[in-house]
Amino acid sequence: MAGEIIKVSGLVHRYGDFEAVRGISFAVEQGEVFSFLGPNGAGKSTAINVLTTLLRIQHGSARVAGFDVATEPARVRESIGIVFQEVTLDRDMTCWEILEFHGCLYRMPYGERRKRIEELLAVVELDAKRDTLTKHLSGGMKRRLEIARGLMTRPKVLFLDEPTIGLDPQTRRRMWDYIKAVNEEGTTIFLTTHYMDEADQLSDRISIIDHGQIIATGRGWDLKNRLAEDVIYLETSDNGRSKEIVGAMDGVTEVKEKTNGFVALVNQDGTHLLPRIMDEIRGQGIRIVTVNLKKPSMDDVFVHFTGRNLRDERAERPSAAIARAGRR
Amino acid sequence: MHFGFLTIYWRDMIRFVRFRTLLVSSLVQPALWMAFFGIAMSASFNRLTPDVPPIPGVPPIGYLTFMAAGVIAMTTLFTSLFGGMVLLFDKNWGLLREVMASPLPRDHVIFGIALSGMTKSFIQALIIMVFGMLLGAEFFRGYSAGQVAISVLGILLFVGIFSLGFLFLSAAIAISLESPEGMQGIMTLLTMPIFFASNALYPVNAFPPVLQAVSIGNPLTHLVNGIRYFAIGDRYQAIGVLYTTTPSGLLFSLSVLVVFGLAMFGLAWWRFQRAVVT
Ligand SMILES: Nc1ncnc2c1ncn2[C@@H]1O[C@H](COP(=O)(O)OP(=O)(O)OP(=O)(O)O)[C@@H](O)[C@H]1O
Ligand SMILES: [Mg+2]
Numbered sequence: 001m002a003g004e005i006i007k008v009s010g011l012v013h014r015y016g017d018f019e020a021v022r023g024i025s026f027a028v029e030q031g032e033v034f035s036f037l038g039p040n041g042a043g044k045s046t047a048i049n050v051l052t053t054l055l056r057i058q059h060g061s062a063r064v065a066g067f068d069v070a071t072e073p074a075r076v077r078e079s080i081g082i083v084f085q086e087v088t089l090d091r092d093m094t095c096w097e098i099l100e101f102h103g104c105l106y107r108m109p110y111g112e113r114r115k116r117i118e119e120l121l122a123v124v125e126l127d128a129k130r131d132t133l134t135k136h137l138s139g140g141m142k143r144r145l146e147i148a149r150g151l152m153t154r155p156k157v158l159f160l161d162e163p164t165i166g167l168d169p170q171t172r173r174r175m176w177d178y179i180k181a182v183n184e185e186g187t188t189i190f191l192t193t194h195y196m197d198e199a200d201q202l203s204d205r206i207s208i209i210d211h212g213q214i215i216a217t218g219r220g221w222d223l224k225n226r227l228a229e230d231v232i233y234l235e236t237s238d239n240g241r242s243k244e245i246v247g248a249m250d251g252v253t254e255v256k257e258k259t260n261g262f263v264a265l266v267n268q269d270g271t272h273l274l275p276r277i278m279d280e281i282r283g284q285g286i287r288i289v290t291v292n293l294k295k296p297s298m299d300d301v302f303v304h305f306t307g308r309n310l311r312d313e314r315a316e317r318p319s320a321a322i323a324r325a326g327r328r
Numbered sequence: 329m330h331f332g333f334l335t336i337y338w339r340d341m342i343r344f345v346r347f348r349t350l351l352v353s354s355l356v357q358p359a360l361w362m363a364f365f366g367i368a369m370s371a372s373f374n375r376l377t378p379d380v381p382p383i384p385g386v387p388p389i390g391y392l393t394f395m396a397a398g399v400i401a402m403t404t405l406f407t408s409l410f411g412g413m414v415l416l417f418d419k420n421w422g423l424l425r426e427v428m429a430s431p432l433p434r435d436h437v438i439f440g441i442a443l444s445g446m447t448k449s450f451i452q453a454l455i456i457m458v459f460g461m462l463l464g465a466e467f468f469r470g471y472s473a474g475q476v477a478i479s480v481l482g483i484l485l486f487v488g489i490f491s492l493g494f495l496f497l498s499a500a501i502a503i504s505l506e507s508p509e510g511m512q513g514i515m516t517l518l519t520m521p522i523f524f525a526s527n528a529l530y531p532v533n534a535f536p537p538v539l540q541a542v543s544i545g546n547p548l549t550h551l552v553n554g555i556r557y558f559a560i561g562d563r564y565q566a567i568g569v570l571y572t573t574t575p576s577g578l579l580f581s582l583s584v585l586v587v588f589g590l591a592m593f594g595l596a597w598w599r600f601q602r603a604v605v606t
Contacts, residue, residue: 049606052429056604077431088422092343104335105430149426 005030005157005188006051010060013046013212020046022212023060028157028190028205033183036192037199037302038209044192045085047209048161051190052082065156078106081155083146085162085192091135095126095145098134099152106153113152120148123178140171147175151182158182160191164198176202196298206298208305215305224296227304228253230270232277235261235290242281249277261290265300332432336440337447340414344448351451358403358456362463365529366392366399373567386565389466394566396460396467397555398528400487401548403456404449405522408491409515411445412498416508424605434600438499438593445495446488453487454480457559467559479558486554489585490547496592500599527552531569547588550581 065079103113370391
């Protein structure tokens with residue numbers, strides 16, 4: 001049964017006077033991995049909380065797994081799994097108990113529940129920790145346990161709110177593999193992230209969200225292509241003049257200043273255009289110091305669509321993210 | 329039939345068993361009350377009572393016996409009022425979100441918490457009963473084994489219904505608040521008047537009329553009535569006051585507790601329907 005498994009239109013959510021979600025509409029296809037990519041405070045978690053019925057929907061409409069979140073919240077809850085942004089594990093229960101509790105909450109029959117717990121403990125490699133209290137788990141183990149919990153009931157849609165926040169690169173990669181494997185088994189995945197690479201690697205489609213609004217939606221490569229075919233970076237002995245020269249050339253859509261040089265966004269194959277650009281600059285007696293040609297990254301896409309960097313680089317170093325996740 | 333509340337019950341009991349300190353500390357307080365207040369006061373009361381002419385034909389009981397029933401009631405009150413506190417922790421530290429996002433109907437959360445709170449109250453009541461008797465409280469004097477069994481069941485019936493009422497209240501407060509500190513404050517504010525405007529430690533006859541009226545409406549008074557009826561008897565004198573409990577009086581006390589419990593369930597249900605946990 002293909003089709004739209006999540007359908008949102010005109011969703012608005014206010015906290016008091018503050019509009020956190022400002023009229024978003026989108027649809028997620030059955031079997032897709034769909035991402036909300038956006039900076040802190042963009043409204044990602046708020047949107048997830050509405051879709052998962054934790055917040056009552058205020059304006060607009062939303063259907064999840066065929067049910068209306070406003071009128072059939074119980075049916076929606078039966079069909080979904082959630083991994084919250086913050087850790088939501090009872091510190092004083094064991095891994096096994098966490099999963100057993102969850103299975104019971106969803107009224108899974110005894111045999112199926114016990115079998116599923118064993119499977120999942122193996123999948124997230126927590127077999128050896130089954131009788132360990134969750135307060136004695138590492139951050140990554142907790143996250144894995146929560147993902148396992150989200151998968152207990154084989155939900156139709158799995159919501160993951162920043163699933164890899166605070167994880168080391170290696171564990172993040174393993175998480176991605178789990179998530180992909182789950183998706184291949186047929187679960188639709190809705191995830192939020194502010195990691196470019198995560199959105200890029202994991203999702204079929206991405207919506208860039210900022211200040212409560214969706215700014216662009218599409219496949220990763222599609223968004224990048226919409227921005228540019230290639231990105232060319234140059235440092236020269238006279239950046240000011242070179243910029244003008246390059247900006248006037250055919251195929252160059254935009255030129256942007258950088259600290260020691262500038263970048264040119266080009267809408268044709270950069271491998272052919274770059275030599276011409278270099279000839280042109282040299283022809284004016286300017287020396288070229290550095291050249292670089294690359295495909296646009298999600299970072300470039302984000303800067304392009306929002307007009308700003310995704311995050312304040314200093315505040316969001318991985319160590320800061322870990323500290324934040326640990327503090328919760 | 330949906331047995332979802334058993335899941336909540338199971339989880340709360342795991343914690344109870346895992347953290348025996350909780351049980352132990354909740355038993356220390358009543359033990360201290362009986363050991364110090366009880367024994368000290370019974371010494372002074374027993375010195376006073378000989379001056380009061382005994383009512384002929386009514387069995388007298390010592391102060392310790394009188395107050396031990398009150399201590400059971402008091403402990404039930406405290407434990408039950410704090411029973412909902414776990415919800416507040418769950419709310420702030422995560423688990424309640426998982427529950428609220430699950431298909432479990434919300435009233436099952438209330439039932440689950442109430443049921444585990446009631447279980448804890450039963451355990452405490454039984455332990456205090458035994459401890460009180462070891463200290464010298466004369467419960468079940470002259471009862472046959474069968475009568476003792478029935479009386480214990482009667483006490484547990486009263487303790488159970490009373491604790492459900494206060495657990496519902498506690499759950500309603502916890503789900504409406506944000507911080508454990510706030511809850512602590514409200515609990516202290518509630519327990520004082522409930523405890524002292526009751527017949528738990530002394531007779532209410534000497535109260536001014538207003539306080540007497542309050543104590544008649546006070547669920548704790550009715551719990552104490554029930555416990556004394558089953559543990560001591562329907563006619564006795566203590567501290568120079570005659571106590572008689574008719575079957576209809578007992579039924580009235582039970583009804584007050586039932587009505588209180590239903591009202592508190594209504595309150596909790598209403599608060600849970602509106603609760604937003606994110
Ligand atoms: N309960 C609340 N009361 C008031 N304002 C809130 C509340 N929750 C969120 N907000 C505000 O709504 C906005 C969106 O918050 P939200 O948590 O949805 O962002 P987010 O995209 O998930 O961010 P992050 O990446 O940091 O998790 C923020 O400005 C936040 O301050
Ligand atoms: Mg968020």
